[in-house]
Amino acid sequence: MGSRNTAKRADALRNIDAIVDAAAECLGRNPEASLSEIARAANVGRVTLYAHFASRVEVVDAAMSRAVGQGDKVLDTVDLTGDPLRALTRYVEASWHLVDQARALLVAAQKDLAPGRIRELHSAPAARVETLIARGREAGVFRTDLPIAWLVNVLHSIMHSAADEIRAGRLTSDRAAGHITATVLAAFTPPGAPVPESGTGI
Template sequence: METKGRPLRADAERSIRAIMEAAEQLLGENPGATMEQIAEAAGVARTTIHRRFASREALVEIMTTAAWREISAAVEAARPHTAPPLVALHQATTNVLHIKSRWRFALSHVNPLGEEAAGIQAETMDRCDALFLRARETGLLPPGTDLLWTRQVYLALLNEIACGPAWDEPGGPDPDALAARIIDTLLYGVTAR
C-alpha cells in the first residue's frame, strides 16, 4: 500500500489492513458502526484511524478500491487472454468468489464507485468481455451469443453466490465447486447436464 506516492512502513500497512478488516466485519453487521468502534475492533487507537482516514466514507471508499484491486489481480491471475477460455473462466470465478466473500460490505455498499475503483472495475470488465469474446470465438459460447448479456448474467450469478448465506456457515462453501456450478448454469441453464 502507498499513500501519496510513498510506500508505507510495515507497521502502518498492518494497521491499515487491520482497520479495513475490522471495518468490513463491523459494517457488515452494523452499517452505522462508528470510526471509534472500528478502531476498537481493529485494536488501534482512535487517533490512528482518524489520522489514516478522513472519514468513515473515505475508509469505505479505500476498502472498495482495495477490493477492486484484488479482484483485478485475481482475474489477471486466471490469464483471461491466454488460457483456454473455460479454464480462465473457472479460475477467475473461483478467485473472485474468494475475494467477494471477504469484501461483502465494501463491494455492495458504495454507489457510485470512486474514481480509482471505477477505473479498476472498468479495466476488469474489459478483461471479462475479452474472455467472453474468446469463448465465443472458440465455440464455448454459440455464435451470435450476446456478450454483454452473457456478462450481465454471469455477474448476477457470481454476485448472488458471493453474497449468499452459505459463506456465513462455519468452514464456508467450496469456491471451486461453486465456480463450476456458476459456469454450468451460465453455459447450460439450470437443467442438469
C-alpha cells in the same frame, strides 16, 4: 527538521495502512462495523482516523480498493488462454474464492459507495472477462446475441447471488464454484446449442 518530517510521514503511512487493514478486517466480519471499532482495531484514535479519512465512505473505499487490488494480483496468475470454456471455469474458481473472502466487505461497499464507484473499482477484473468472452464468441462457444457488458454483469451478479445464498444458509462455500460455473455456462451458451458440462469434462 528533514528527518523529523520524514518520521512524521512514515508514522502517517503506518497509521493509514493500519486503518485500511483494520477496516478490511472489521468490515469483513461485520459490514455494519463503526468507525470507532475500526479505529480501535487499528490502535489509533478517532482524531487520527479522521485526519486521514474524512468519512466512512473514504474508509470503505480504501478497504475495497485494497481488496480489489490484491484480488487483481491473484487473477493475474490465472491462465485465461486456450479453450474459452476451460478458461472461464478457471476464472470462476479463482474469482469466486476472492468474492467469498470479501463478501461482507462488498456488502459494506454496496451500502456506502456509489454503484459507479464499485464498477470503477472492478474495471480491471471486468476487462479480463470481456476479453475472455470476446474470444469465446469468436470461437463460437459463447452467445453473440447479447452485449459483452451484459454477460459480464450476469457473471458478477451470479457470484454475488451465491454469496447471498451462503449468508442465507442455502449454499455452502465449497459447492458455490460448481453452481456458479454451471449457471454461467448455461447463460453464455448460444441459443439452441447444447450446454457444456461444468465439470472436468469441459
